[in-house]
Amino acid sequence: MTLGFWKLSLSFDASSLKEDVEKLGTEDWIQHFNTGYHDGGWDGIALRAIKDNRQSLYTGNNRGNQLSDTHSLQVCPYFQSVLGAFKCRISSARILRLKANSSIREHRDYNIGFDCGVIRIHIPIVTNPDVEFYLDGKQIIMNEGECWYLDISRPHRVNNLGKTDRLHLVLDCEVNDWLDEMIPLHDQDKSGQQNAALRIAVDAIRKNGLGEFRLLVLKDPSLQEKLRLLEQRDAFVNTTLQVAWNLGYIFTAADLIAEMDRGHQTGADLWTV
Amino acid sequence: MIGPDVFTGWIPVRFYWRDDGPYIDWCYAGKHDFTEISFSRDIQTLLRLPFNQVFRHQTPITELREWQTIKPGIKPTAFIFHASRSGAGLVTQMLTSFKQNIVISEARLIDSILRSHVKNDSVTDANRVEWLRWVISALGQKRKEQQRNLFVKFDSWNTIYLPLILRAFPDVPWIFLYRDPVEILVSHLKQRGIHMVPGMIEPSVFGFDDEVLRVAPEDYCARVLGSIYQAALAQSDRPNCTLINHNQLPHALVAFLTSSMDLSEEDNSKICARAEYDSIDPSREATSVIKQLSADLVGPAYLALESRRLSPLKSAQECVNS
Numbered sequence: 001m002t003l004g005f006w007k008l009s010l011s012f013d014a015s016s017l018k019e020d021v022e023k024l025g026t027e028d029w030i031q032h033f034n035t036g037y038h039d040g041g042w043d044g045i046a047l048r049a050i051k052d053n054r055q056s057l058y059t060g061n062n063r064g065n066q067l068s069d070t071h072s073l074q075v076c077p078y079f080q081s082v083l084g085a086f087k088c089r090i091s092s093a094r095i096l097r098l099k100a101n102s103s104i105r106e107h108r109d110y111n112i113g114f115d116c117g118v119i120r121i122h123i124p125i126v127t128n129p130d131v132e133f134y135l136d137g138k139q140i141i142m143n144e145g146e147c148w149y150l151d152i153s154r155p156h157r158v159n160n161l162g163k164t165d166r167l168h169l170v171l172d173c174e175v176n177d178w179l180d181e182m183i184p185l186h187d188q189d190k191s192g193q194q195n196a197a198l199r200i201a202v203d204a205i206r207k208n209g210l211g212e213f214r215l216l217v218l219k220d221p222s223l224q225e226k227l228r229l230l231e232q233r234d235a236f237v238n239t240t241l242q243v244a245w246n247l248g249y250i251f252t253a254a255d256l257i258a259e260m261d262r263g264h265q266t267g268a269d270l271w272t273v
Numbered sequence: 274m275i276g277p278d279v280f281t282g283w284i285p286v287r288f289y290w291r292d293d294g295p296y297i298d299w300c301y302a303g304k305h306d307f308t309e310i311s312f313s314r315d316i317q318t319l320l321r322l323p324f325n326q327v328f329r330h331q332t333p334i335t336e337l338r339e340w341q342t343i344k345p346g347i348k349p350t351a352f353i354f355h356a357s358r359s360g361a362g363l364v365t366q367m368l369t370s371f372k373q374n375i376v377i378s379e380a381r382l383i384d385s386i387l388r389s390h391v392k393n394d395s396v397t398d399a400n401r402v403e404w405l406r407w408v409i410s411a412l413g414q415k416r417k418e419q420q421r422n423l424f425v426k427f428d429s430w431n432t433i434y435l436p437l438i439l440r441a442f443p444d445v446p447w448i449f450l451y452r453d454p455v456e457i458l459v460s461h462l463k464q465r466g467i468h469m470v471p472g473m474i475e476p477s478v479f480g481f482d483d484e485v486l487r488v489a490p491e492d493y494c495a496r497v498l499g500s501i502y503q504a505a506l507a508q509s510d511r512p513n514c515t516l517i518n519h520n521q522l523p524h525a526l527v528a529f530l531t532s533s534m535d536l537s538e539e540d541n542s543k544i545c546a547r548a549e550y551d552s553i554d555p556s557r558e559a560t561s562v563i564k565q566l567s568a569d570l571v572g573p574a575y576l577a578l579e580s581r582r583l584s585p586l587k588s589a590q591e592c593v594n595s
Contacts, residue, residue, distance in 0.1 A: 214327065214328055218328060218330055219279070221278060221279075221281070224324070224328065227324050227328070228301055228303075228322065228324035228328075229324075230322075230323060230324065260326040260327055266287070
């Protein structure tokens with residue numbers, strides 16, 4: 001199976017990206033149409049959209065549709081030059097914002113991918129260390145100014161556990177030879193390198209997560225006292241996340257629940273002779 | 274290294290192996306009373322607490338040695354060995370009704386330690402002796418002010434390891450509770466205990482080779498019971514052994530527990546009240562095959578135990594011959 005992500009060799013200047021975002025008016029932001037997947041903290045601004053539907057964040061598969069640039073793009077020269085760096089047709093360009101302490105539940109997107117002729121590119125403008133993006137269950141860390149291909153037809157989810165909003169420039173690009181070359185997913189050697197980079201990044205993040213927090217709790221009876229009397233699962237999860245968060249240990253409810261299930265499983269061993 | 278209080282309120286629940294040796298899985302028990310019919314049931318209750326699903330100490334078994342040095346548990350008051358279906362459940366019920374007792378009943382991890390050499394041949398008898406001492410010390414931690422007795426009820430098949438257990442605890446009084454083997458076999462053939470299902474416990478534990486797995490169910494049960502009775506008989510001349518036949522219940526048991534627990538008069542009447550006991554004699558359902566197997570494979574050891582019980586001064590050999 002090929003990789004579901006790729007860090008392109010293009011990169012952009014993070015402070016110029018931020019400067020352009022500042023130029024956009026607060027009234028320009030509209031809520032993301034996929035309200036079923038998020039908790040209200042996901043919105044955006046269209047920079048390039050289908051003609052006559054320029055306020056929509058909806059992209060569908062815009063391949064071949066007549067497109068037009070919005071006013072927002074016209075006032076942002078650096079965004080224009082970013083779009084210009086792509087030697088392929090860009091059928092949709094948006095700024096998407098995931099607010100602090102918000103999340104997008106796991107889902108897949110359809111009609112997009114190399115097999116559909118259009119792929120999704122992410123360029124982080126503002127992010128923070130407590131943003132967690134998972135694709136196929138693996139965490140991918142995308143830094144400001146970097147340029148990432150993501151196969152969003154695979155299950156993916158995002159948690160912004162940080163105290164600041166996460167803003168990404170999101171492009172839908174029509175596949176051509178240039179793009180194929182920028183994203184050599186089938187090149188075994190290069191894919192291996194990307195995978196290795198990913199693993200190191202995930203390990204680095206995990207160190208601050210549940211595993212470390214557990215060690216801390218096991219050494220500290222006063223922390224244990226806060227948690228061990230909570231009999232209800234939800235109360236336990238909420239309190240544990242809160243206590244961990246306050247101490248700088250970041251992990252998700254899903255991580256914790258998976259660990260509870262595992263812990264319960266080991267309990268079953270108590271009955272095997 | 275561990276701090277002095279790190280395991281206060283914690284209890285070992287599982288013995289398991291990692292690449293670098295044996296480990297103990299712990300869970301938080303606080304002031305939990307172990308009043309269920311078995312230790313596993315209590316642990317099941319404790320593991321329903323979300324905390325115990327996520328935050329469990331998992332340490333090399335040697336941490337138990339440190340813990341014993343820092344905070345030794347109550348010295349065992351008595352050990353209970355039994356033939357199963359012989360009134361062992363009554364013992365647990367009686368013992369758990371007193372707040373001054375800690376009762377550890379058929380703990381899976383004690384059995385895991387006793388049989389650890391079967392699964393891993395690098396384990397020596399000396400290892401098992403010290404592991405057993407450490408784990409019983411950790412299980413016997415005083416969790417409430419009024420607690421002062423510790424009773425450990427072993428799995429029926431652990432009777433086989435009496436010599437090793439007595440090497441670890443030479444002075445602890447113990448009882449072996451047994452019964453007419455025909456009655457036990459009939460009960461197991463209706464609904465079998467774990468050790469009566471061929472292969473659930475390694476045949477070598479009972480001194481069998483794997484060929485025994487092919488014999489008829491009645492035959493297998495009779496052989497297992499025969500081994501358990503032989504093992505008890507072989508140690509029955511020890512001064513701290515008390516043999517109790519099921520047909521002496523509840524009085525013999527009350528007498529033993531009253532003396533070992535140092536009971537007040539009030540408690541004494543309470544224990545008698547708890548000991549009301551109805552037992553159905555299942556031997557009427559015994560087939561001639563069961564009777565014959567019982568007589569051949571368990572009978573001699575049973576009769577010898579009876580002879581020893583009735584005349585405690587005889588040697589084991591004399592008991593077998595009588």
